[in-house]
Amino acid sequence: MRDMSERIKEMAAHTYGTWGSQKGWKAPLLVTDAEGVYFFDSSGKRYIDFSSQLMCSNLGHKNKVVMEAIVKQAEKLPYVAPSFVTEILIEAVEALRTVFPEKLSKFFFSTSGTAANEAAMKMLRQYKFPSYKVISRYRSYHGATAVSQAWTGDPRRWYAELARTVVDGVVFAPDNYCYRCPFAMTYPDCDVQCARYLDYMIKEEGNVAAIVVEPIVGTNGRIIPPPEYYPILRQICDENDVLLVCDEVMSGFYRTGKAFAIEHWDVLPDILTTAKGASAAYTPVAITASTQQVADFFEEEVFCHGHTFAYHALAASAIPTAISEHVKLFDSGRPQKASEYLKQQLYDLADKHICVGDVRGVGHFWALEIVKNRKTKEPFDTKADKFSGKALMTGKIAGNAMQNGLYVSAWYDTLVIAPPLIMTESEIDEAIQILDKSLEIADQEAVDTGLPASRSCEYNPRSGDK
Ligand SMILES: Cc1ncc(COP(=O)(O)O)c(C=O)c1O
Known part of the structure; x- marks a missing residue:
């Protein structure tokens, strides 16, 4: 029996990876199991899922x-x-x-x-x-x-x-x-x-x-x-x-x-x-x-x-x-409570990290928009950078989070905070703690303007804030 890492590489060599040049599809992570808001790789390492995979595993894994x-x-x-x-x-x-x-x-x-x-x-x-x-x-x-x-x-x-x-x-x-x-x-x-x-x-x-x-x-x-x-x-x-x-x-x-x-x-x-x-x-x-x-x-x-x-x-x-x-789930009132909690945690996180320009969202659907400078709103990367081969700042944050056991999806200037609707408050805490550390990567390259993060969703009473 061949070694699993060799079989993964061979499988990757014979398949097209999505949305990127194929040199980035050489040794994808082997996911072997999942349960609730977590998934596990072949070494048994556990990842908390803060994006419901591609914003779709609403009920968590293995319902x-x-x-x-x-x-x-x-x-x-x-x-x-x-x-x-x-x-x-x-x-x-x-x-x-x-x-x-x-x-x-x-x-x-x-x-x-x-x-x-x-x-x-x-x-x-x-x-x-x-x-x-x-x-x-x-x-x-x-x-x-x-x-x-x-x-x-x-x-x-x-x-x-x-x-x-x-x-x-x-x-x-x-x-x-x-x-x-x-x-x-x-x-x-x-x-x-x-x-x-x-x-x-x-x-x-x-x-x-x-x-x-x-x-x-x-x-x-x-x-x-x-x-x-x-x-x-x-x-x-x-x-x-x-x-x-x-x-x-x-x-x-x-x-x-x-x-x-x-x-x-x-x-x-x-x-x-x-x-x-x-x-x-x-x-x-x-x-x-x-x-x-x-x-x-x-x-x-x-x-x-x-x-x-x-x-x-x-x-x-x-x-x-x-x-x-x-x-x-919604009749139980749990997701409504958890999403209010999530909002507060994200607001606190955004205030703490100078790289967060804007925090916005509703329910279980949030964005942290990452900027170099809150005053000028200068982004770290441009749209064109996305497919240029450049390592984007949001990708670096998400990569670091992954190493620390948090899966969070990134798309050029925002992190996609969209957890399964079953995520509890203590699980939200666990995810936020890891993200808190990873955001320091961008803070190090951001300018401290003394301004707070913007909350561009707040004019909307439906965000639950007014
Ligand atoms: C708003 C929206 N429309 C369409 C699609 C395409 O869906 P699919 O990837 O299932 O083809 C997506 C995928 O993320 C989406 O977010």
Whole structure:
């Protein structure tokens, strides 16, 4: 039997690592087990998971109820073609209807957030034909294939554009990024120009079919718009006969404290996509949901879309229990208490470390934005640095944390604090203690301006602060 480290290297040599040059995919960490908020490597070392893997393991690892449901379905009937219906699919749709807003009542099932957005594009472009343009925002990520990458604002699109692997007809709007307002204005005096400008864009662009937003931006910064933002956007969409599409692949399924993030604003989109939390990452499943109005259009029109694995029984099998486990958890009041505790710990941590420019978030969805200088907000790295091979500061912090037993995801200038919703207060303490040490790496290169960290989410009463 060959040595395991050799087999890992050989496996890596025969697979493509994601989102990077392959020289960085030589000896990935072998994870052998996980339980609750922890996972373990092959040496038995324990890591506390502060990002729910890719912000998807909402119920933590190895939830027995969800695992049993999957096993039961695997034994009963793992797969039939999407032209048939399975009992588990009926159960999954019934369960989804208990969490989705009533008006989003028609679903398409696929197996990734990317695929959910591809389906949304087909729906909206057919429905709005001949209008075809989609307005997205720079600070966004929507997936890895032609449509979803074209909607994406972050540098992953730049690469895809160079490789000509994106679709056309996508334009980008300024972000609702109060910490670095693209209009150099301050809320509330700004009168929410970032939302109002969309009306100008739609009228000047012409042929706009939809606006697509992550209601609370995920990987690109946990950016929370002010209370007026989505009501204004909804009104602009209605006045201009444009669809509003919410990508809740990451923010959905209680990540922000509500089933869907857009519900914090009491606004409804025409199409909503979601994935990750829908199965709490136990199976690869994603959902594209539309209003009945969009659905009615396809009564006569061909819905020209599908996959071999659409409505996959095994993928759907995690949905009913994932939903009931989420609901049970929130009925207990524990995650609501823990998220308030998490917020306070992050505020304290941010005050202590001069490298934290802004701390923002809601529920279990937080960002620490790392800067060199709180006054000038100068970042350590640029977006372009992300794929240049340069070791980014957030990567150094996350790397050090990992050595000390804390897994925290990083994306160029922010650390993604998105623990499983089951994390207890003492587990939060454990994670914060490790992060506290790792942030010193950036402090050493930051300028002490005497200013406190900004809390750009605080204008929003939904962050629980006012
Ligand atoms: C907001 C958002 N949309 C879409 C996607 C793509 O989902 P997937 O990686 O499942 O294809 C992601 C992934 O992180 C995401 O965060």
